[in-house]
Structures are given as C-alpha cells and as structure tokens.
Amino acid sequence: MSDLGKKLASIAFDELGADYLLAMREEHGNVAPVMLARGQDPGEIRLDVPYQLVNILSNIYPWLKDGKVAVVTRRCDEKALEEFFKRELFDPRRILKIGLACSKEQVAKCRCSDPVPAKTHIGEPQKAMEKDELSEKLMAMPPEERLRFWAYQFKKCNKCFACTLTCPVCFCDECILEEKTFVPEPGIPPGMSFHLIRAYHLADKCIECGECERSCPAEIPLLTLRKLLAKDVKEIFGFAPGDRKTVSPLLTVLEEGCNEC
Amino acid sequence: MSDFNPTILAFCCNWCSYAGADLAGVSRLQMPPNVHVVRVMCSASVKGEYILKAISQGVDGVLVLGCHIGDCHYMTGNHRTAKRIPVVQKLLKDVGFDERRVRLDWVSAAEGEKFQRVITEFVEEIKGLGPNPVREVMS
Amino acid sequence: MARIGVFICHCGHNIASAVAVEEVVKFARTLPDVVYSDHNLYSCSEEGLGSIKKSIEENKLDRVVVAACTPRTHEPLFRRLCEQAGINKYLFEFVNIREHCSWIHAKEPNAATEKAKKLVAMGVSKAALLEPQVESESGVIPTAVVIGGGLAGLTAAASLVAQDIDTHLIEMEGKLGGQLNDISILAPNFEKSADLLNKLVSELKKSERGHIHLGAKLVDVKGFVGNFEITVEEEGVQNKIPAGAIILATGTQEHQPEGEYGFRKAPGVVTQLEFERALQRGEVPKRVVFIQCVGSRQPGREYCSRICCNTSLKNALRVVEAGGTAAIIHRDIMSYGAAWEELYRQASERGVAFFRYSLEDKPRISAENKHILVEVFDDNLGEGVTLHTDLVVLATPLVSRDDSGDVSRMLKVPRDKNGFYLEAHVKLRPIEFATDGVFICGSARWPSSAREVMCQALAAAAKAAIPIKRGKVVTEAITAWSDPDKCAGCGNCVIACPYEAIEIVDQDGRKIAKVNETQCKGCGNCVAACPNDAMQQRGFTTRQLSAMIDALVKRALEESS
Numbered sequence: 001m002s003d004l005g006k007k008l009a010s011i012a013f014d015e016l017g018a019d020y021l022l023a024m025r026e027e028h029g030n031v032a033p034v035m036l037a038r039g040q041d042p043g044e045i046r047l048d049v050p051y052q053l054v055n056i057l058s059n060i061y062p063w064l065k066d067g068k069v070a071v072v073t074r075r076c077d078e079k080a081l082e083e084f085f086k087r088e089l090f091d092p093r094r095i096l097k098i099g100l101a102c103s104k105e106q107v108a109k110c111r112c113s114d115p116v117p118a119k120t121h122i123g124e125p126q127k128a129m130e131k132d133e134l135s136e137k138l139m140a141m142p143p144e145e146r147l148r149f150w151a152y153q154f155k156k157c158n159k160c161f162a163c164t165l166t167c168p169v170c171f172c173d174e175c176i177l178e179e180k181t182f183v184p185e186p187g188i189p190p191g192m193s194f195h196l197i198r199a200y201h202l203a204d205k206c207i208e209c210g211e212c213e214r215s216c217p218a219e220i221p222l223l224t225l226r227k228l229l230a231k232d233v234k235e236i237f238g239f240a241p242g243d244r245k246t247v248s249p250l251l252t253v254l255e256e257g258c259n260e261c
Numbered sequence: 262m263s264d265f266n267p268t269i270l271a272f273c274c275n276w277c278s279y280a281g282a283d284l285a286g287v288s289r290l291q292m293p294p295n296v297h298v299v300r301v302m303c304s305a306s307v308k309g310e311y312i313l314k315a316i317s318q319g320v321d322g323v324l325v326l327g328c329h330i331g332d333c334h335y336m337t338g339n340h341r342t343a344k345r346i347p348v349v350q351k352l353l354k355d356v357g358f359d360e361r362r363v364r365l366d367w368v369s370a371a372e373g374e375k376f377q378r379v380i381t382e383f384v385e386e387i388k389g390l391g392p393n394p395v396r397e398v399m400s
Numbered sequence: 401m402a403r404i405g406v407f408i409c410h411c412g413h414n415i416a417s418a419v420a421v422e423e424v425v426k427f428a429r430t431l432p433d434v435v436y437s438d439h440n441l442y443s444c445s446e447e448g449l450g451s452i453k454k455s456i457e458e459n460k461l462d463r464v465v466v467a468a469c470t471p472r473t474h475e476p477l478f479r480r481l482c483e484q485a486g487i488n489k490y491l492f493e494f495v496n497i498r499e500h501c502s503w504i505h506a507k508e509p510n511a512a513t514e515k516a517k518k519l520v521a522m523g524v525s526k527a528a529l530l531e532p533q534v535e536s537e538s539g540v541i542p543t544a545v546v547i548g549g550g551l552a553g554l555t556a557a558a559s560l561v562a563q564d565i566d567t568h569l570i571e572m573e574g575k576l577g578g579q580l581n582d583i584s585i586l587a588p589n590f591e592k593s594a595d596l597l598n599k600l601v602s603e604l605k606k607s608e609r610g611h612i613h614l615g616a617k618l619v620d621v622k623g624f625v626g627n628f629e630i631t632v633e634e635e636g637v638q639n640k641i642p643a644g645a646i647i648l649a650t651g652t653q654e655h656q657p658e659g660e661y662g663f664r665k666a667p668g669v670v671t672q673l674e675f676e677r678a679l680q681r682g683e684v685p686k687r688v689v690f691i692q693c694v695g696s697r698q699p700g701r702e703y704c705s706r707i708c709c710n711t712s713l714k715n716a717l718r719v720v721e722a723g724g725t726a727a728i729i730h731r732d733i734m735s736y737g738a739a740w741e742e743l744y745r746q747a748s749e750r751g752v753a754f755f756r757y758s759l760e761d762k763p764r765i766s767a768e769n770k771h772i773l774v775e776v777f778d779d780n781l782g783e784g785v786t787l788h789t790d791l792v793v794l795a796t797p798l799v800s801r802d803d804s805g806d807v808s809r810m811l812k813v814p815r816d817k818n819g820f821y822l823e824a825h826v827k828l829r830p831i832e833f834a835t836d837g838v839f840i841c842g843s844a845r846w847p848s849s850a851r852e853v854m855c856q857a858l859a860a861a862a863k864a865a866i867p868i869k870r871g872k873v874v875t876e877a878i879t880a881w882s883d884p885d886k887c888a889g890c891g892n893c894v895i896a897c898p899y900e901a902i903e904i905v906d907q908d909g910r911k912i913a914k915v916n917e918t919q920c921k922g923c924g925n926c927v928a929a930c931p932n933d934a935m936q937q938r939g940f941t942t943r944q945l946s947a948m949i950d951a952l953v954k955r956a957l958e959e960s961s
C-alpha cells in the first residue's frame with residue numbers, strides 16, 4: 001500500500017466514515033478511476049491526473065443502492081456535485097468529499113479562477129488565475145476575425161462526443177446533438193449549431209473543470225468558450241453555477257416582477 | 262449591398278405579438294417582406310436552440326416578440342424570455358456574430374404600429390449588418 | 401408518408417391583389433408530402449369549405465394546410481371542417497398570408513408572392529409532422545370549498561348553496577363573520593352588520609347543501625380543477641374534503657402600529673378596530689382625534705388601504721352624533737365614489753374638523769393631565785394647531801395575514817409584494833387565479849368595503865359554479881408531455897412551469913418529469929427549459945418548429961441560387 005493510498009483510505013473510511021472510496025489509481029502503467037470498498041487495498045493512488053470523478057459517480061450512482069461514497073474532489077468537482085444536489089440527482093448525505101487542492105501547474109492549465117476546495121485534505125492551496133489569455137485575445141479581436149477563429153476550430157470537430165461524454169454536468173442520457181432536429185448536418189464536421197447549442201446548455205451549469213477541452217482530440221479550446229459565456233452570465237445575473245442553494249436565473253422570474261400593467 | 266434581401270425569422274406569441282401582427286395587417290401598415298412569423302403560444306417557449314440553429318443555418322436575423330412584462334398570458338412566462346435571449350445574444354457575440362442579429366421586443370395585441378416599427382427597424386438593421394457570414398466561414 | 405392538401409385562399413381581392421395565388425398553388429405541389437393543392441375564392445365560404453371537404457375525401461388527404469387569414473379567428477372553422485371530413489382536427493395547419501403578407505406588402509406583389517411561398521413551405525413542413533390528438537376530459541367533483549367565513553366567504557357560500565351546490569365553509573375561528581364581528585355599523589348606509597351576517601348565516605344553515613366547519617384548520621390542499629382534496633383539521637381530527645373548486649376568502653388583519661404615536665405605551669391611543677369594539681360596547685368618548693395613514697402610503701408600505709378614510713368618516717360622525725367632537729388628521733381624504741363622498745360632505749357639515757399633515761411632518765402626541773395633546777402642522781392653514789382630546793384613533797391599514805404565505809404555498813397561488821393575493825389579470829381575469837378552479841374574493845385580495853367584498857364574492861361564486869355545473873373540464877390538446885426515455889429528471893421544467901403542473905416521479909427507479917395535463921395551460925415554458933428535448937408541447941413540438949426553420953432556410957437558398 002502506497003503512502004498516498006493509506007492516507008486517502010484513512011481519510012475516507014476512518015475520518016469520514018465512508019463505505020466506498022472513489023479515486024484514481026495506476027495499474028499496469030494506466031491511470032483509471034477505481035471504486036474501493038472499506039478494507040480493500042487502494043494500491044497506487046494517483047492524484048496528479050485530472051479526471052472527472054463526478055462524471056463517473058453519476059454513471060454508477062443509480063446502481064449504488066446504499067452506503068456512503070467518499071470522492072476525491074477538486075473545487076470544480078465540488079461544484080459539479082452541488083449541481084447534482086441542486087437537482088436532487090444525488091443525495092448529499094451519501095457523498096463525502098475529500099478535498100484536493102490542485103497543483104500550480106494544474107491551476108495554470110485550467111486558467112482556474114477558483115482552485116481551492118471548501119476543505120482541503122490533500123495538497124497545497126494555490127492562488128487563483130485571474131484571467132484566461134485566449135479569452136482576452138479573442139474578445140480584443142474584430143468580431144469577424146473571432147468568428148473565423150471559432151469557425152476554424154469548429155470545423156476540426158469530428159463529432160466524437162468526447163466533450164459531452166466526459167462532461168460532469170451533462171445530465172442527459174441521449175444527447176440532442178445527435179439528432180437532426182438541431183444539428184441538421186448529417187456528416188463531419190457538424191454545423192455551427194452543434195457547438196453553439198452545447199455552449200448554451202452549459203451557460204448555467206458549467207463548473208469549468210476543463211474536461212471537455214482536455215478530452216477533445218481536435219484540441220478545440222472549449223474551456224475558453226465556456227469561460228466567455230460564464231463571464232456573461234455572471235455579469236447579467238450575478239449567477240455562477242456550483243452552489244446548490246441558487247437556482248438557474250434562466251428558469252426563474254425577473255427580480256422586479258411587475259404585474260400591474 | 263443594396264440587393265441584399267435578408268431572410269428573417271420571427272417568433273410571435275399567440276396572445277400579444279401575433280395578435281399585434283394581425284392588427285398591423287388589418288390596419289394595412291406596410292413593412293418590408295423579409296420577416297416570416299412562426300406562431301408559438303408564449304415567447305417563453307422559444308428555445309435558445311431554435312435561434313442558434315437558425316443563425317447557424319444562415320438565417321440573417323431572428324426576432325422574438327412577446328407580451329409586455331406583466332401581460333404575458335401565462336403570468337410570468339415572458340420573464341424567462343427576457344432572461345434567455347440576452348444569454349443567446351452574448352453567446353453569439355462571444356463567437357464573433359453581431360448580437361444585433363437577434364432581437365427581443367414586446368408587442369402587445371394593440372400595438373400594430375409598434376409591430377410595423379420593430380419589423381421595419383430590424384430589417385434595416387440586418388441590411389446594415391449584411392448577410393449572415395456563417396455559410397462563408399464554415400465552408 | 402403524409403398526404404397533405406394545401407388550399408390557398410384568394411380572400412376575394414384581399415390576398416389575390418398582392419399574392420399570385422395560382423403561382424403559390426403550383427409551388428405547393430412541388431413540396432414534399434403534398435399530394436394536392438388548389439385555390440378558393442373564399443375558403444371559409446360554404447362553397448370553399450365544401451370544395452375543400454370534397455378534395456379531402458377524393459384525394460384521401462390526411463393533413464390539411466389552409467393559407468388564408470389568421471388562425472386567431474378562423475382556425476376553429478377549418479378544424480371543424482377537418483373533423484367533418486374524418487380527419488383529426490389537430491392535423492390542420494393554418495398559414496397566414498393575409499394579415500402577415502398581402503395586406504402588409506400590398507405594393508410589392510413579387511416579394512409578397514415569394515414570401516407567401518416560404519410561409520406555405522414552412523406550414524407544410526410543420527403539417528407533415530403533426531399528430532392526431534385527443535382532448536383530455538376530466539370529471540368535476542360537484543362540491544365547492546370556501547376558505548374563510550367572513551363577509552366574503554359567507555356571501556360566496558350562500559350564493560353557491562342557492563345554486564344547489566354542496567358547499568363547505570372552512571372557518572378557523574369558533575365563530576363566523578370575521579372582521580364584521582367587531583364592526584357593528586357599516587357605512588355608507590349605516591346598516592347593522594349583524595343583520596347582514598345573520599341573514600347570510602341563516603341561509604347557509606337552512607340549506608342542506610351548506611356545511612359549516614368552525615375552528616377548522618387548513619392543513620393541505622392537493623389536486624387541480626375539478627378534483628381537489630382539501631385536508632382540514634377539526635378538534636384534532638383530520639378530514640379530507642374532495643371538491644371541484646375552491647374560493648379563497650381569508651381576509652386580512654389590521655396593522656398594529658407598535659411604537660408609533662405612543663401606541664401601547666400611552667393610554668388613550670387605539671387602533672380603529674379597537675375603537676369599533678369600544679363603540680360596540682357603547683363607550684363613546686367626548687373628544688376623538690383620528691390620525692390617518694398610520695403605517696401606509698409611506699416608504700415600506702406604499703399602498704392605500706382604501707377603507708380607513710371611510711371608517712374614520714363614519715366613526716367621526718358617530719361621535720358627533722352622540723354629542724361629542726371629532727377631528728380627522730389626514731394626508732388626503734380618499735372617499736372614493738358617490739356614496740363615500742357624500743359621507744365626507746356630511747362629516748364636514750356636521751362639524752368634523754379636518755387637518756392635513758404631510759409625511760415629512762407627522763403629528764406629535766403628548767399627555768397633559770387628563771387629556772392628550774395632538775400637535776399638527778396643517779398644510780392648508782399653513783400653521784401649527786394643537787388639539788385637546790380624550791382619545792386618539794390610529795387609522796392603520798389592513799395588511800396581509802401573517803399566515804397568508806402558508807396558505808399561498810398550500811394552494812399554489814401567488815401574492816403581490818404586499819402579501820395580498822394576486823389574481824390572474826387585474827383587468828382581463830379578475831377574481832380568478834391563474835390556477836384553474838381557484839378563486840379569490842374579499843379583503844384577502846385587497847382592502848375593500850363590505851359592498852365591494854360582496855360583489856367579488858358573488859362573482860367568485862359564479863365563476864366557481866362554472867366547472868361544477870358543466871361537470872367536466874376539457875383541455876385543448878396543446879399541453880406538454882415529457883418523453884420518459886429522454887428525460888433526465890433534472891427538474892428544470894418543474895421550476896420553469898408557471899402553473900406547477902409538473903412533478904418529478906419515480907419510474908422503475910429512474911426520476912422523470914410528469915406533466916399533469918389538467919393543470920397544464922400549454923405555454924411551453926417547460927419545453928424551452930428542457931436541455932434534453934424530452935419536454936414537448938403538442939402542436940408545437942421541437943421537431944415541428946425546427947422543420948419550419950429548415951423549410952425557410954431551404955426556400956431562401958433556392959431563391960438566391
């Protein structure tokens with residue numbers, strides 16, 4: 001048992017009283033998610049490989065009839081969990097969080113503006129990144145140039161659906177982007193609506209974990225697109241996803257509802 | 262540019278804006294022939310997806326018209342319209358479209374003249390912006 | 401494959417003067433799924449309808465598109481025609497080429513014709529995807545429940561039993577009558593409120609349709625129009641009352657002006673309702689000063705409570721009548737309407753003194769020996785006045801009851817920013833809540849005089865009787881439904897629905913959204929809120945509307961090439 005594995009198991013099972021532990025582990029040189037029961041050998045736990053464990057959790061949750069799961073959670077994972085709690089898709093009493101503060105390198109990769117978990121169990125809290133350079137560069141461009149930039153990016157898309165499959169806050173089982181109702185182009189690349197609709201769907205949900213961007217084989221800067229819209233939503237409504245107590249402003253009435261006209 | 266004849270889509274709610282459009286017709290108010298109305302029950306049923314799809318397919322402009330705030334036939338329906346459309350506009354802007362290609366306005370059943378004005382202004386605006394560049398950049 | 405028939409109307413010259421109708425007919429024949437197209441001079445005339453019907457039968461059409469005027473007036477006519485021709489009426493699609501085309505592009509025949517083609521193409525593409533619908537019909541429990549046994553509730557209940565409807569009147573107190581129990585005389589006609597109450601109560605008791613529940617606590621309300629279940633607790637026992645309609649008549653409470661003008665600190669300072677009780681006991685002081693707008697029409701509570709000026713006028717007259725003196729210190733006298741204005745005139749003539757203060761300079765109260773001093777800067781005189789009095793009556797507004805939040809949650813009805821219940825539309829749908837089958841009357845809606853309260857109560861009773869007398873509720877098939885295979889149970893739709901018509905239910909261990917069709921009004925808010933395309937509205941499905949966009953794009957491309 002590695003030291004890290006021991007430490008994690010002790011936090012999960014002794015300190016938090018979990019029945020299961022969801023983390024990343026290296027096996028035969030490959031790092032993959034693993035679900036451990038109390039007493040099982042955690043093996044070579046790896047926390048330096050970013051991965052969407054909440055997405056994994058959402059896939060196995062329906063089969064997990066009872067027991068509490070401790071999950072290694074970065075700040076973004078915490079926020080993803082909040083989105084699940086908000087929709088009553090997870091029972092918050094059954095999910096325990098092992099806070100992982102992301103490394104400086106990781107924070108830089110995600111251009112992360114909110115990298116510190118509510119409670120840090122593992123890692124050293126790092127300073128947030130104030131800005132995403134690509135966002136700034138794009139918004140400083142003339143719009144026509146920006147459109148060409150994105151069009152170039154979107155034309156690289158080969159419709160592999162990695163972005164939707166790895167996204168923790170894509171809740172749907174069937175994706176509407178697979179249907180011609182909204183994406184009429186049958187072939188590759190899909191039309192512009194594929195990316196615009198996906199961005200729109202994430203406007204009130206995206207927790208900026210960067211998983212879509214990491215998983216995109218075409219290397220489309222998807223996280224930047226998310227960040228751009230997130231900034232707008234924050235500016236218009238003062239809303240940011242990742243808190244179970246706040247409802248998406250897109251679903252609710254205006255603040256100053258006037259009914260007297 | 263003068264022979265640019267834009268194709269424009271308008272979603273009108275059944276209770277106010279569609280009725281307002283009818284009134285404009287009954288009053289024989291003349292306006293440019295570029296706008297094609299789709300009737301929906303409430304402006305709040307207009308999915309952002311429709312607008313994004315239309316713009317992605319090359320429609321030059323999309324109008325969403327509903328009842329004035331407070332007058333929605335479904336009480337607070339249009340509150341959601343009022344919040345949704347700005348997000349769609351911002352997204353379009355973020356990827357480099359001119360956000361003026363999408364416009365939200367309120368037209369009551371009594372505002373035939375306002376309907377005429379909104380249509381006329383919008384067509385002028387879209388003519389000023391020129392053809393939707395999406396087909397060219399995506400080809 | 402659908403078999404669509406397209407009929408283009410000339411509407412005499414109305415359409416044909418701008419749109420080349422026959423050209424549009426030819427164009428329609430080229431559209432997918434269209435097997436027949438024709439034109440009519442007037443589609444809606446007997447001749448037009450007859451020829452459409454014949455074409456439907458001869459060509460075995462299964463979808464009908466009429467391009468003519470506006471669905472807002474003519475859709476029912478053509479839907480009926482379809483039914484007569486054996487097609488489900490929801491397989492009809494209307495295209496507006498008059499109001500939305502020929503009339504507004506009268507001088508551009510070419511453009512108008514091209515636009516008409518696009519509109520027809522859009523309508524046809526939607527029509528191909530239309531599906532037959534069954535209008536849902538549900539029964540109505542022939543019972544009404546009235547919540548609150550004040551003047552409003554009593555009036556409504558008495559009217560309902562008079563219409564031979566079983567009516568349960570739920571009153572939380574041990575006694576009927578509400579506020580009127582404390583108010584013996586009612587202006588403007590100085591009638592005895594006891595007479596009014598006794599008459600109503602005896603009408604209710606006399607009828608075997610009336611069921612009075614006293615000391616009854618409202619615990620829960622479930623269901624929807626035609627089929628509510630109201631749980632009421634009486635003497636520790638919970639009973640469920642099934643009902644078809646509900647009238648809310650829970651009244652208000654009087655604002656208690658803690659700390660203002662020495663209220664509850666100095667003797668001789670009371671509220672209007674306390675003064676009414678004193679008058680009822682026969683205690684009439686020699687000198688009375690009324691101060692108006694205590695706690696209303698000021699920041700924090702801007703509204704005018706409407707009844708307080710009139711009440712002060714009434715009670716000042718009663719004091720004067722008994723040989724005393726009375727003064728009213730006000731900001732404006734709001735004696736709206738002829739009868740109340742007459743009361744104001746009488747009060748002035750009988751020597752009631754009026755002083756006007758401003759919000760910036762409120763009257764001040766101090767005690768001196770046996771009497772109270774009231775100092776006020778009168779705006780009209782432009783100078784300060786000091787009044788000696790035995791009693792100060794504070795005219796405070798009626799405010800929403802402390803428990804109105806609970807009641808509004810139970811009934812799922814909205815309140816305004818002051819806590820009063822909010823009807824569906826002040827002008828277009830007063831008395832009704834947006835939630836079908838629930839009605840509002842009396843001062844719970846807004847502070848009102850007894851007469852107004854009774855009018856509202858009668859209106860509410862009449863409205864509540866409609867579904868009960870009809871015996872069924874029919875819903876137009878434009879309601880929403882959620883595809884259980886697609887729904888992720890995210891609950892977006894539940895939040896977005898203005899009518900609380902959707903709930904998340906468990907289906908084989910999966911959480912999915914379920915729309916209650918009787919509650920659904922067909923606004924489509926939920927459709928737009930659903931990320932998953934699971935939520936659909938009948939007659940406006942996302943496939944149908946998307947197909948319209950596709951048709952427009954396609955035609956625009958054809959045109960430009």
Ligand SMILES: Cc1cc2nc3c(=O)[nH]c(=O)nc-3n(C[C@H](O)[C@H](O)[C@H](O)COP(=O)(O)OP(=O)(O)OC[C@H]3O[C@@H](n4cnc5c(N)ncnc54)[C@H](O)[C@@H]3O)c2cc1C
Nearest residue numbers: 548550551552572578579586587650651652842843849850
């Ligand atoms: C001081 C004063 C003087 C007035 N003088 C006049 C006048 O001279 N002339 C005139 O026209 N009007 C006058 N009014 C106005 C008149 O009294 C009211 O308009 C009328 O009494 C309102 O009747 P209501 O039934 O709406 O409300 P209420 O009388 O308040 O009755 C509501 C009833 O509902 C019951 N209730 C509340 N909540 C529940 C619940 N959850 N479950 C069960 N029961 C519930 C209450 O116990 C109460 O019995 C006066 C009002 C006041 C305050």
Ligand code: SF4
Nearest residue numbers: 897920921923924926
């Ligand atoms: S259509 Fe409107 S009323 Fe019906 S369930 Fe959807 S949101 Fe509610």
Ligand code: SF4
Nearest residue numbers: 887888890891893930
């Ligand atoms: S919004 Fe759509 S996916 Fe979410 S619960 Fe409602 S129907 Fe289901």
Ligand code: FES
Nearest residue numbers: 274303327328334
């Ligand atoms: S019905 Fe017109 S905006 Fe809702």
